Amino acid sequence: MEMNQYMSIFIDESNDHLQSLNENMLRLEQQPEDISIVQVIFRSAHTLKGMSATMGFEDLAALTHDMENVLDLVRNSKLSMNGHIFDTLFKCLDALEAMVQDIINGGTGKGDVEELVQILKAIVKGDVEGKSSAKAKTAATASTVSAQLLLDQYQLSVISQSLESGHRAYYIEVSVREDCLLKAARAYMVFDVLERNGEVVKAFPSVQEIEQEQFDRGFSVYYITQAEEESLRDQISRVSEIDSVSLTAVDRESLAELTKSHEQANQIKSAKQETAAAEAPVIASSTVTSKESAPVRAAAATAPTSGNASPRTIRVDIERLDSLMNLFSELLIDRVRLEQLASEVRRNDLTETVEHMARVSADLQNIVLKLRMVPVESVFNRFPRMVRDLAKSLDKKVDLIVVGAETELDRTVIDEIGDPLVHLIRNAVDHGIESISERVKLGKSEVGTVHLRAYHSGNHVFIEIEEDGKGINRPKVLETAIKRGVVTAEEAKNLSDDEVNMLIFAAGFSTADKVSDISGRGVGLDVVKSKIASLGGHVAVTSKLGSGTKFSIQLPLTLSIIAAMLIKLGNEKYAFPLSSIVETGSIKRSDIRTLHGNRIIDYRQTIIPVVSLAHLVDSPAYNDEDETETEMLVIRKGDKLAAVLVEEFIGQSEIVLKPLGKYLAGNLGVVSGATILGDGQVALIVDPNALIK
Structure with a gap:
């Protein structure tokens, strides 16, 4: 299958899931008992694992798989979150982000995740405090996946009686190869081997789920047999497309551990039920409060969605939006040109058509701009x-x-x-x-x-x-x-x-x-x-x-289409962004004074500097020194004001920003870009920030 066409979707979705994982992990750290948050985290990790495996990013899939194992224990109340588990999961998120970033940069998405995988496996086996001593590991092995695969009282007694009558009991983990196409068939062949040699006490996932291929790469069983360990391992390994087989003997000591785990699980379960019953009214009221104050996105993530709701959003490539913006920019230039021609021709039907087109294009402009808007x-x-x-x-x-x-x-x-x-x-x-x-x-x-x-x-x-x-x-x-x-x-x-x-x-x-x-x-x-x-x-x-x-x-708000004041200097036209203009007016030459070599004027009980645009751009067509009274713009940058002398105001207009290109960029001082006017003329856009600076 050609995967390149799906790569951009994978990257977008991965970033979304990673963001969701980070947000919900932070929420869970504040409310570690809230299983609903764990469910959301588990779903994100599960989806990310599936996507990564489909795209062939093995390290991503392996790490999310082991994260999923830990989260599965937490959501089933078989493991409680603590500082060590939180820190480990956050490190996993950092590793996942690094691998996704590598994929974005054209890499293979590989990462050194072995150490994190081992820590996650240790947590699943009972090392929840990060103590990796030999003693802790031995104790964890005794009840290898007792948390993941709890046995009930009947199953425990079956194993106990089998051991007393001289049978052997094993905890067996089987994983199929990642490229295996018929997982359920391979699992069936393994169960066929097991049933020929003994009896399966319990399987995880259930036998029905395994038959329906509702498992990832592996499954595990508690098993009673008279066969030798090596013989059993050899027979299972011979099944094609089996990646690994792990057998852990269950003896009287480990059975006692399993029985103890079973009792503890029952105690925890009943205690949680009692606590939930006692705290039910409190939880209800606190839920209302948290909903009111929680961020919209977090609330939406946990809200149940109806099965038949159709998606309300689609992903659009940014380049397409940029192309749309450029095409609309050209349309805007033609619209202004048409408005000028209609005013010259003075035909009612033409004027009405152009006015209608102007209204429609104004609405279109709003939509195009909104398409480019992204929430912060x-x-x-x-x-x-x-x-x-x-x-x-x-x-x-x-x-x-x-x-x-x-x-x-x-x-x-x-x-x-x-x-x-x-x-x-x-x-x-x-x-x-x-x-x-x-x-x-x-x-x-x-x-x-x-x-x-x-x-x-x-x-x-x-x-x-x-x-x-x-x-x-x-x-x-x-x-x-x-x-x-x-x-x-x-x-x-x-x-x-x-x-x-x-x-x-x-x-x-x-x-x-x-x-x-x-x-x-x-x-x-x-x-x-x-x-x-x-x-x-x-x-x-x-x-x-x-x-x-x-x-x-x-x-x-935007850097693409801005409202501007167009002004004239001789036969040249310039544009000032409207957002930086405080007011327009006229000024007498006699009101301009000189202080320490700088020209200033009194403006609303303060003194502001005066700048001549003709001098700044070295205009050959206009010199404001010849005028007794001239037009001025008062512009603002932060808390600083300045008066700019110009020849004549043309009026306000919406203009499309065009970059100056590599040759001119940065070489024109106060000019930040250009625009094409309705008559086809080019007007330079003055940067008020650079001008005041």
Whole structure:
């Protein structure tokens, strides 16, 4: 079978299942007794195993198979979760992610999973605390899969009487080859050998399930016989396509262990039933509470689905969406051109048709843009696990509270925003949140809190990372900034608190007393700032010493089609993104003053710099020095304002961003891209961020 055509589906589905596994493992760590979460985890692991085996990724399938064995014991109340099992399963998830990433990068998806597989097998055999001593292993072997294959009282007495009458009893595990096409037939042949030599006391899965091929690669039985162990192993091994046969003798000592396991299982079961009956009202009320506060995705994962519900979503290749966007961009250019021609021709029927087409294309534009919108959840999903691991390695207690994960952003922004957020959250956990002892001394809760929020406001999305840690130390930041030459001692005296906070984004700046392998507040924050600026956004910091710090990131909703103000300089046209314009107006030359060689004007009880666009772009067609009064745009970047002098306003228009290409990119200073106007002319798009900078 040609597998390449299914590869993209496999990768997408694997990433979804891995994300679900991570999320639900974190939920289970908070509620280890909730079997419903274990059921969800088990289903994800089972599906991932099946997909991996089908695609031929053996290491992925092997690891998920052994994870499944552990989870199966947990969901059947034969094993209780503890720290060692959680840590092992999280390590397994990391290994699975690494193998899937290798497949994405064109690799074979192989990984060194032997050690993890052995730990999982040991957990199944009873080594739930991670003690791998010879004594523990011997005890585990005595009741090899007693947890997985519990015998009832009747079956125990059958084995006991058989041993007393001189028969032998074995626990036998048989696995068929991975490429075996007729598993049920091979299993039937094995059972034929067994029944010719003795009697099967119990099989796992059941004989009926094995006949219907409802088993993975292996099955196991408790068996009574008079045959020798070697003879039995030899006969079973001769069955074709059998991969391995394992026989463990059951003697009086191990039978006593099995009987003890049976009694303990019954006690646990009855105790759980009593507890469930006693706590039934409490559980019901807590379920209501958790449903109200649980994330939508988690609630949906555990909700029962009706058998005949058809899927409401389909996967679409990103390249197809990009092609659709490019085609629509061309359509938008033609629409504007048609509107201009209709206004010149002035025929009612043509005008009506063009107006109708404009309305339809506006709706189409909204749909196309929404198709490209992705919930920030796809980025936020990785952070709960990251914070858990970080807090554990730093010996801190940290709660991550995520709000607004359903907020949508353009895919191009989503692809780029992940790394800056990772860096800011690592900083928050490493250097923002204090150690447990420090927090207790300060009278704070020993559990630190990091809030990750996303929300829409106008044409922007805001993402905030706020922690209740130590806050930014103003004197220390200033001292470091002066020492590093970021500011002079004279300049430092006049800086406001917010301006001091922004110094941590300066290149090479760090206040960390020692550099850790996790982060150092300031190391790399200049990269964070420049990455966000390249997306047309900006970042601000507010902090209160002793109370915490908040990073606020403002990002444009989309980078493909934007509303812009078109302006004219002689015979040239330029576009300014509407989102960065505060207001438009006119100004008299006499109102422009010069201070220390810089031109300024009074603007709403403050002083802002004046910039001539004609000077910046070296326009040969227009010179604003000749005018007594000229048009101006007031633009904003963060909390900074500037007035830009232009010749004439053309009006607002929706424009399609076109990249400048490799030759021009980065060489035009204040110009970030271009657009094609309705009349076929090219207008350059001015980048207000670069202009104010």
